[in-house]
Amino acid sequence: MYTLGEIAEFIDAKIVGDSAIQIDGIASATTxxxxxxxxxxxxxHNKALVNSQAGAIxxxxxxxxxxPTNALVVDDTxxxxxxxxxxxxxxxxxxxxxxxxxKINNAQIANNxxxxxxxxxxxxxxxxxxxxxEDNVIIGDNAYLHPNATILQGCLIxxxxxxxxxxxxxxxGFGNARDNQGRWHSIAHLGSAIIGNNVTIGxxxxxxxxxxxxxxxxxxxxxxxxxxxxxxxxxxxHTAIAASSAIAGSATIGKRCMIGGMVGIIGHINICDDxxxxxxxxxxxxxxxxxxxxxxxxxxxxxxxxxxGLWITKLDKIIKYLNIKLKKLKD
Amino acid sequence: MYTLGEIAEFIDAKIVGDSAIQIDGIASATTxxxxxxxxxxxxxHNKALVNSQAGAIxxxxxxxxxxPTNALVVDDTxxxxxxxxxxxxxxxxxxxxxxxxxKINNAQIANNxxxxxxxxxxxxxxxxxxxxxEDNVIIGDNAYLHPNATILQGCLIxxxxxxxxxxxxxxxGFGNARDNQGRWHSIAHLGSAIIGNNVTIGxxxxxxxxxxxxxxxxxxxxxxxxxxxxxxxxxxxHTAIAASSAIAGSATIGKRCMIGGMVGIIGHINICDDxxxxxxxxxxxxxxxxxxxxxxxxxxxxxxxxxxGLWITKLDKIIKYLNIKLKKLKD
Amino acid sequence: MYTLGEIAEFIDAKIVGDSAIQIDGIASATTxxxxxxxxxxxxxHNKALVNSQAGAIxxxxxxxxxxPTNALVVDDTxxxxxxxxxxxxxxxxxxxxxxxxxKINNAQIANNxxxxxxxxxxxxxxxxxxxxxEDNVIIGDNAYLHPNATILQGCLIxxxxxxxxxxxxxxxGFGNARDNQGRWHSIAHLGSAIIGNNVTIGxxxxxxxxxxxxxxxxxxxxxxxxxxxxxxxxxxxHTAIAASSAIAGSATIGKRCMIGGMVGIIGHINICDDxxxxxxxxxxxxxxxxxxxxxxxxxxxxxxxxxxGLWITKLDKIIKYLNIKLKKLKD
Numbered sequence: 006m007y008t009l010g011e012i013a014e015f016i017d018a019k020i021v022g023d024s025a026i027q028i029d030g031i032a033s034a035t036t037x038x039x040x041x042x043x044x045x046x047x048x049x050h051n052k053a054l055v056n057s058q059a060g061a062i063x064x065x066x067x068x069x070x071x072x073p074t075n076a077l078v079v080d081d082t083x084x085x086x087x088x089x090x091x092x093x094x095x096x097x098x099x100x101x102x103x104x105x106x107x108k109i110n111n112a113q114i115a116n117n118x119x120x121x122x123x124x125x126x127x128x129x130x131x132x133x134x135x136x137x138x139e140d141n142v143i144i145g146d147n148a149y150l151h152p153n154a155t156i157l158q159g160c161l162i163x164x165x166x167x168x169x170x171x172x173x174x175x176x177x178g179f180g181n182a183r184d185n186q187g188r189w190h191s192i193a194h195l196g197s198a199i200i201g202n203n204v205t206i207g208x209x210x211x212x213x214x215x216x217x218x219x220x221x222x223x224x225x226x227x228x229x230x231x232x233x234x235x236x237x238x239x240x241x242x243h244t245a246i247a248a249s250s251a252i253a254g255s256a257t258i259g260k261r262c263m264i265g266g267m268v269g270i271i272g273h274i275n276i277c278d279d280x281x282x283x284x285x286x287x288x289x290x291x292x293x294x295x296x297x298x299x300x301x302x303x304x305x306x307x308x309x310x311x312x313x314g315l316w317i318t319k320l321d322k323i324i325k326y327l328n329i330k331l332k333k334l335k336d
Numbered sequence: 337m338y339t340l341g342e343i344a345e346f347i348d349a350k351i352v353g354d355s356a357i358q359i360d361g362i363a364s365a366t367t368x369x370x371x372x373x374x375x376x377x378x379x380x381h382n383k384a385l386v387n388s389q390a391g392a393i394x395x396x397x398x399x400x401x402x403x404p405t406n407a408l409v410v411d412d413t414x415x416x417x418x419x420x421x422x423x424x425x426x427x428x429x430x431x432x433x434x435x436x437x438x439k440i441n442n443a444q445i446a447n448n449x450x451x452x453x454x455x456x457x458x459x460x461x462x463x464x465x466x467x468x469x470e471d472n473v474i475i476g477d478n479a480y481l482h483p484n485a486t487i488l489q490g491c492l493i494x495x496x497x498x499x500x501x502x503x504x505x506x507x508x509g510f511g512n513a514r515d516n517q518g519r520w521h522s523i524a525h526l527g528s529a530i531i532g533n534n535v536t537i538g539x540x541x542x543x544x545x546x547x548x549x550x551x552x553x554x555x556x557x558x559x560x561x562x563x564x565x566x567x568x569x570x571x572x573x574h575t576a577i578a579a580s581s582a583i584a585g586s587a588t589i590g591k592r593c594m595i596g597g598m599v600g601i602i603g604h605i606n607i608c609d610d611x612x613x614x615x616x617x618x619x620x621x622x623x624x625x626x627x628x629x630x631x632x633x634x635x636x637x638x639x640x641x642x643x644x645g646l647w648i649t650k651l652d653k654i655i656k657y658l659n660i661k662l663k664k665l666k667d
Numbered sequence: 668m669y670t671l672g673e674i675a676e677f678i679d680a681k682i683v684g685d686s687a688i689q690i691d692g693i694a695s696a697t698t699x700x701x702x703x704x705x706x707x708x709x710x711x712h713n714k715a716l717v718n719s720q721a722g723a724i725x726x727x728x729x730x731x732x733x734x735p736t737n738a739l740v741v742d743d744t745x746x747x748x749x750x751x752x753x754x755x756x757x758x759x760x761x762x763x764x765x766x767x768x769x770k771i772n773n774a775q776i777a778n779n780x781x782x783x784x785x786x787x788x789x790x791x792x793x794x795x796x797x798x799x800x801e802d803n804v805i806i807g808d809n810a811y812l813h814p815n816a817t818i819l820q821g822c823l824i825x826x827x828x829x830x831x832x833x834x835x836x837x838x839x840g841f842g843n844a845r846d847n848q849g850r851w852h853s854i855a856h857l858g859s860a861i862i863g864n865n866v867t868i869g870x871x872x873x874x875x876x877x878x879x880x881x882x883x884x885x886x887x888x889x890x891x892x893x894x895x896x897x898x899x900x901x902x903x904x905h906t907a908i909a910a911s912s913a914i915a916g917s918a919t920i921g922k923r924c925m926i927g928g929m930v931g932i933i934g935h936i937n938i939c940d941d942x943x944x945x946x947x948x949x950x951x952x953x954x955x956x957x958x959x960x961x962x963x964x965x966x967x968x969x970x971x972x973x974x975x976g977l978w979i980t981k982l983d984k985i986i987k988y989l990n991i992k993l994k995k996l997k998d
Contacts, residue, residue, distance in 0.1 A: 050852050099777040113431040116450045119778045119796035134450035134468045137417045137814035152486045155814045155832035170486035170504040173832040176870040179891040185924045189889050205522055208507040208542040211870040211892040227520050229510040230542040231564050231911040233893050243518050248564040249582040251911040253980050260485035261518045266582050267600045269947045271927040285600045287947045287963050297969035298690045301618050303976045308629035312983040314634045321643040330993050331661050354946045446761040448783045465781035465799045473685050483817045501817035501835040504775040536853055539826050539838040539873040539959035558851050560841040561873040562895050574849050579895040580913040592849045598915050616931045616949045638959035652974040
């Protein structure tokens, strides 16, 4: 917990308001409460600004008139947000062994597992060798964690979940703010990753935690090996995703979808329920109608592809050319 | 081992035959022996059905007349199969340290390794720190396992094999049966993963075990980092596969092939010997003729790609249009 | 250290020169010193050959006349090079725990870490549970290594570096020489991987060491999860690469680039500063002009893609056909 005055110093902001109020967390503009901080980037969020219940808001000078609460005025709000997140990241215990505060209810813990402070593990769960579970993780009943997995602080894992070897849950999201010298400043991700019941997660798959809200994998989801699930992604119930796919930040996938292997899903995309995506496709726009979608270049003998590939880069020109020729002939 | 009567109860099947016979395993219809169970899905497998030597067969009512042995009649054979596999999955020891039954013949075992029951490790092999080897794994001579690798139960690894850090061998395949409410039921994979001699496997690569038969990586194969090899894949001798490729279930790759990086190979595909696949291509049909094959979209300035991409989605329409225009002009 | 006579025996070469000289390392033709060995493949490297300062050069008979120093004459120079690298690979300690020679300056080391001989870890650094750091690694101040990471021998890691769970740094590159029977012979990679200051590396990402020179990740770089960085890649300052991308051997990426997720970059490619690559593209040629580049197949309803995909494979033929038709009409 910091006073607003301390926070203003951390991020080099001008306070307009009460520097003595206590701030105990960060949340998005629409959900932040009176003891929390938020930030507004760009004019399009003006509605969120004027209705915000936050204790204080990081914003640009030009938005100051619309600010309903205490303001922290900076030049670059996203960069200031990135910097302040680190002050709210929880420190964890690093020499836990199995921490005495951990509640392990009739679960099996294999060799060389490290289990942090306040961890709860449900009954009949198995934690295999060399797996690391950080502070404040809660794992349900009948879960099976295979060897060499890593569950980072504060993640929640439901009942009957299977986590394959080498899986990482709760890693930092890939959110970075760039300063005016082109340097990246990482955002400390304060959200969590929440895995529902009856989920299976394949070997070496990685699931990032959310920035402020959570990454969510709903009940019954099936994830294959080597999949990347970025921060704040939501995957609906009973959706299955094949190996080596990657889902970028804040994408939302509906229920009962079947996503092929090596599919890429762009950030902030929405896919509705009951969608099938062909293997190796890229989903670069929202999908609002159930059905099967694909977009891949077919395989050809290399010699043929060299010709085809060349024509493709000239496709708009050749079509324009053919149309003009046709017109001329007609005239 | 279960009686057929017990199995019928586990999967809620009607027995037609001898409920007292003992079943000690599951195998495919063509290889199952008189003490094993198998299943038949769909009419096209009728030949496998009538010739099966299995002790019992899970099937639909309509195939009952063609069943040469004891039958377990269910509505959804694949779902029933998925459910019964879990009864035949071997339980492993979870607090082994280095299990006293392990036979380690003049090999070096580094710190924090966990080595299960009945494991055999050949002479001059090195098992690096924090690696986990589950029950019944057999590793040959002169193998080098790097740190933080995981070899799951029952896998076989040949002589002179190099396994890089973070590799997972023998993870569960991505096989799931869907019930009539859209929920997935995992298949317990009862096959193994068999790695031949002189194979090298790159960092964080994952190799799934087979469903009933084995996943096979033959002698001299080179696998780069972050590759996914799914259940029942067979990779022929001296084939090399570059990083971040993914090979879907039951694909077969011939000998001496060279597969580029980020290549996707669809399930059940066959690639003959001496094939070269250009990086990032998708192999979506069988390849029967040696040679080089490619299929990727070439890189363009983004502005150009936006036009080209639009034409591509309309390619069949524009070609039809041009053809009609030409015909009209001719007439 | 070996005499040239010993080396000739190891790789079955004919010596032309002084078999008694001592060789203590291998380097590229342009950088090798008088106590080092190098190799020349193909006539195009003749300039490097005649100017080489190496103590000895592996080459073909036909280049012997141009050799300015001791020669090791073989039929297949690359294969001979691959074989001799293994004699210069440093052996590491395999039962270290925390080796007494490690210098740990006010850093936190969590449970089950294994830290090799002569490792140096800077002040305020945190090494999380079950992480393995091999001999001769140097880590700067304020570094944070998450659990289950592996840093292989001799790698250098700067200040303020964040290494996510499951990361592998310094794995062997995917370099193999093929003999005349189609068998692969691995090259032992003698270079290192050097990570600059203020770099973050995402979960389960893999960074290979260089063949003779180093793989380099410069200051301020951001790497997301599940990225493959191959041997001898150089990534310039403040470049950010999104998840599941793969960069093949000896590619060079400039400063301040932004590479999307699932991008593939072909080996030996050069990308200049300030380039943006759209997600899922392949970079298959050098990029010399800053700007944004893309090349992906757009997503379509599967039925439409089946038609479009067919036309694409016939694109050169249909364009040729339309052109001929047009010409005929004109005549």
